[in-house]
Amino acid sequence: MTRRRGQFSSEFKEEAVRMVLEGERTVASVARESGSPPHLGSWVNRRRIVHGEAERPVSGPERARVRELERENAELREKPASLKKRPPPPACSSRMPASTPTAVRTTPQRSSAAS
Template sequence: MAKQRKKFSPEFKDEAVKMVLEGSRPIAQVAREIQVNEGTLGSWVSRYRQTHADEEPPLTISERARQGTGKRSP
């Protein structure tokens, strides 16, 4: 039997993204709290950042590290 996928409202997604961006909390932590897959929430945050790139200042290194979105430098 196939597993049915959950559908989330745009409002739920917006609030989840705000929890990550405004609360400066890691995606993994917020995902656990709202019971959403970490990859799913990461996609929502990434999509938000892409569509609002001109509105937000770039993340600092510590912010990227906290959110797990930065690449490590050599």
């Protein structure tokens, strides 16, 4: 048995999309209220693309948060660059300085007469 897809009139689609775009409501809340059309999000996105509409304007607190996150991103991008510019760490103190002669291990000499 095949399941028939829900058919929604163009008026219904336009009204649901308008409720999302013009109001302060989410796609999910409009979908619940209007009987849960499964493609409401797609309808809204298509309308935004076709009509060249941007996302809803960002409010004051959201704008401040965006600026704060952009600043943090800029700092994090600069961090690897500053790590690359650092001079190499000093030599480990357990190593002998280059001017100190190294010890030479001597091995006992065999005498050739003992063979």
